Each structure stands twice: as structure tokens, then as C-alpha cells.
Amino acid sequence: MTSARKKPLQIAPYVFVLPNLIIFIVFIVIPAFANFYLGMFKTSPIAPPVFVGLANFRYIFLIDDLFKRSLSNLFSFAVFDVVAIVVLSVVIGVLLNQSIRGKSFFRSAFFFPVLLSPVVVALVWGWILNSRFGLLNATLIWLGFKGQPWLLQPDLAKAWTVGVHVWATVGFFAIIILAGLQSIPETLYEAAEMDGSTPIQNFFYITLPMLAPSITTVSMLSMIRAFEIFDHVYILTGGGPGTATMMVVQYVYRAAFELDQQGRAAAASLVLFVILLSLALVQYILGRRQESV
């Protein structure tokens, strides 16, 4: 009697997750495998797909300068983006943790850009940075300086893609740091004060080490976000000038929809998939380690 009652209870959880599982399998797992399969074909709208083995992978790694360029753009973007986000989120988090007037206002102000759609952020910054009619150049000219082609010169455009993305996302990461700061026991600072430590020593010997788990989280999350970047950059610069800010997702888009090379696009997206999967695994392992500590 008892075992007969237990049986449906064991099935029930699986039945409840079934709809989500079906969606996950249909829209994530099957497309991932199909993507790998598609990556081994040369496609064309005017001819049936032709099996080419690993030729698409060979082409993107050995021949196509644009794929290498998009990968290099992505890595340099990720490095500068993550470093800037980690440093600024710690600085902003520490500042927002001070007992100052208008603390709530400043916390809201730094978090506000996170609420904006990437499209809005990129369009607004695009207007600000427009070389002829933008607010920034108008201000510079009014102050007696010369306007700059902010988004039309490759190095400047690269710098602004990082700057705009950091502006739009750092508030989110600062909140993570702030939560980490608020979980540091006050007694540690009191004990250090009794031993005569300075505020700078407190920061380097108490705050930073105690913030290590939060900083790790911020680093990993910001890195995953950086490697997924598309909308901010695509709308701000369109990957230009030239291909100076073209990222891998845009390369995939161009190959699939502008050159009709779905096989090549699938191969490139598989490379991005491997990068993101590796980062997610690192994050998972670090998270498990922190839990065990």
C-alpha cells in the first residue's frame, strides 16, 4: 500500500519539469548538435548542401582574415571590458558603501543604465559621439578644442565600445560588490583599528581578500557577458569602422545572412559556443570550490 503511494510521487517531479525539458531539448540541445552537423556542409541557396567535413573550420582558422580579426577584437574587448568592470565595480561599490548623504540616490543613479535596453544605450551614445552633430564634439568645440571622429577612427571606436558597455553594465556588478562589502563583519575592521591599521591597509588586507568571492563572480559573469557581446557594439559602430569592432557574433551574422554561408556561420558559432562553455565550466568549478570553503 505504502509503495503504491510512493510511485507517483517519484514520477511527479519529472512530469513537472517535462515541459521545460522539452523546450530545452528542442530549442537548445538539438540546435547545438544540428549546428555542429551544419558546420560540416557548404551551403548555398541555389544548390543542395555539400558535405565538406572540416573544411569550414579550416577556412575560418587558416584562410579567413575576418574570423581571426573578429576573434582578436572579441578577446581584446573582453580583456579591457572585464578589467574596467572589475576595477570600477570595486571602486563604485566601496564609494556606495560609505555613509554619505544621498546614498540611495547614488545607488539608483549607478544602477539606472542597467535597466536600459542595449539598443537605447547604443543609440543614445551614438548620438552623443556623432562626429558632426554629437553632444561631445559640440561641447569640445564650445570649450575651444577640436572635435574628434570618435566612432570613425578604429582605435577610438574600439575604446568607446568598451566604454559604453562598461557604462551600461557596471552598475549591476557594483551591486554584487556592494552586497559582498556589506557581508564583511565589522569586527574585523574594529580589531584592525585597535592594532593601529590605516584605512588603506584595511582595504588591501581586509576588504579585498574578503571580497575575493564577489570579485570572482563579477569577473566570470562580466567575462561571459563580454564574450556574448553583439547588440551594444552592432548598434553603436556596426562593427566598424571597417571591421575594427566586428565581434564573432557579427561575423556569424554576416556569413549566414549576407554571404549565404550557413555552414561557415555554424562553424564560427561553434567556436564561440566552446569558448562560452569553457567559461561557464570555470565559473561552475570556482563556485563549487567557494561553496566547499
Next chain:
Amino acid sequence: MRKVIILATVLIMLVPLAAFATGATETATPESTVIRFTWFTDGPDRPAIEALVTEYMVANPAVKVELSIVPFAELNQLLNTQASAGQAPDVARVTEPYRFFDYALDLRPHVSSGFGAQFLAGPMQLVTTPSGALVGFPHDLTMNGPFINVSLFKQAGIPVPTGKVSWETWFELASKVQKATGVPYAVAADRSGHRLDGIIQSFGGSYFTPDGKSLNLSSPKTVEALRYFVQLHKDGVMPLEIWAGGSGYVGANQQFVNGQLVMYVSGNWQVAQFASTIGDKFEWAAVPNGYNVQSGGMPGGKFVMAFRGKTDPKEVGKFIEFLSSKESVTKYASTAMFLPARKDLIASGIQYPVRTDVMNVFSAGLGQMPATSFSDNYHLKFGIVANVVRDRITQAISGEISFEEAMPRMQREAEELMK
């Protein structure tokens, strides 16, 4: 009871999925023939085609034409999905018929003999399959060409030249007008490999050899034109923000409409919009494409094609003949302000509701384009090769790489696409 609740919950959650899977189905009225007609609209053509469909149904009470207007961005994907599922519409307006040759209806047994001869031969190639089947007709044509702000020329005291004028002369004059009037832009061209080919043609160059078998990107004339185009940006004659400041297609409509641009290389599809938005703000006109060793310009256009399906092909053929008739094309092209692809209408001209003078400049240009304009535009790989040229030339314009570095990379990437 618990089992029933669990089962009901799961079924409720799966219902939306089932709805996605089945999609909407149409039921035909049993007593009438239903022709499913898919159309994407450029804007002004919508009332024109709706009027023609209504006219056809009034004249043929036993036929119901179901007109579906779809966004252009979704057209190819939609038609591909429908066709591969055996649910293609009977007739559709498309830009690249070759994408659907596998599902197309051969119209030859269902239309009058000699059908197709009334249209320009170049565009007709695109609705003729490699096996010779005739699957549609060119419905309307577009033509690349420059617009000028005549008011700015007058303000600068520089007369607008007539006759055969080279691109160099046009651009030199536009620069003088810009300096004299203080407007920000002298010349801008749409960021498009198609528009760029229009300029290349006037230098005697092209993307493909006339037989279409190989690329012509490294020919001296093509290289000369491309180098000239890059130099225009380096010299500040063309602004960086159109070609270097974006991806995909970028136009300079706003700059021209706002009176900030002296010369805009675009095409006749802008005429209706310019007529309504510029109004009396300033005087503008279309001028012939630049003439270097020959006249430049590129054709373009939309096609109406038929798909295989359950509908009686004779009825489909009859509808196609109606849409392609001289009367229908005249009504359609004059309302939508497009150029006709029928030879008789090109010869006689069409009276448009506004700016017939401007449309006539483009009509006249159709007959002056070199043969390679047509062979390039109707090459099956034109779209993708044009995108490669556009992107590689942008790299040289932006200074990311030199022109000498850009050319072999362009050649290599385009060659890969030709395989």
C-alpha cells in the same frame, strides 16, 4: 486524482507548443478558385497592388485572390519554410527568384505563347531556370542614379551641367557648391555594393566577366574605379560616416532631405519619398549617371513568380497574364512610382502623378546602361559578391587596411563564394 491534475497541468503547458506546430490553416471556399498571393511592400506599391487584385476579382467572380502582405525582412525565410512544407503561395513578389526555382511553376503551358518577350531580356533571365522553364516576370524595375540639390547649385552660382558628364566633373562641382554654400556634405553614395557597381560600370569595370563565369574584380578598370571611390573618402568629398560608420545598407536620405547634401547617389525608389518630404523646401532633380568611358548605373527590381501547388495552374497563369499586361503595369508603376520592365512602356514612357521629369531621367538611363550592368546584376552570386566588395572597400576607406591590402582579400573572399 493527483494523476489527473498532473496530466492536466502538463497538457495545458503543452497547448501553446501544439499551436505553434500546427500554425494557422486556411480553408478555401469550395465553389471558387483561391489564389494565394504573397506580397512584400516598399510602401507606395501597396494601394496599387491592392487595387489590381480587387479589379481582377471583380472581373473574375469565380476567383478569390488572397493577398498577404509580409515584411521584406521575413519574405525569403517565410517562402522557404512554406515551400519546403508544400504550403507555398501560388504567386509571390520576390527579389531573388532563383532561391525558389525548386518549387516554381513552369508557366509556359499556362500562358500565351511568346510570353516574356514583352519584357527586357536582362531581367527575364532571372525568372528563367537553367532548364529553360519560365517561372514569372519582372514586375518593376529600379535604376541607380544621382540626385542633386538644384537650389544649392543656384545659391553657389554654379550652373548644372548637361550632356555626358564624368563622375569627376560632377564630384568636383558638388565640392565647389558645398564650399560656396557651407553645407556639411558634398557627395554621398548609399553604402551598397550595388550602388558602387553603378559607378564602376561607368569606368568600364564590373564585378563579373560578361559571360558570368568568373570574377572581374582585379581587372584594371574595376580597380581604377574602386581606388577612385576610396580616394573620394580620403579627400573628404564623400563623408566617412556613410560608408565607414555602419554595417549593411546605410543611406544618406536624411542628409539630402534636410538640404545638407549637394549630390546623393541612390536610385529612383527615393523619388516618391523625396517628393513628399522635401515638398517646396528646395529644388531638387535627378541627373544622368556619370559618364567616363561609358554611362554608369545599375538596374534592380522585383519579380512576380508562380509556385507549384494545388491551385489550377491555368488560373495562376491567367492571373500572371493579368498582372503583366500593359494596362496593369501602367496602373501599378504610375501609382507606385516605379519604372516598368515592359519594353513598350519604357519606349512610350509613363505619366506619373508627380515628378514625371525625374522619373524620365531614370527611364532614359535604363536604355544607356552597359550590358555588364545587367549581366552583373542578374548574376546568381551578385548579392553576396557585392557585400564582399562593400565590406572590403570599407576597410580601405576607414584606414583599417590599405587599398593594396584590401584588394587581394576581396578577391580571395569572393573567389571562395564563387566555388
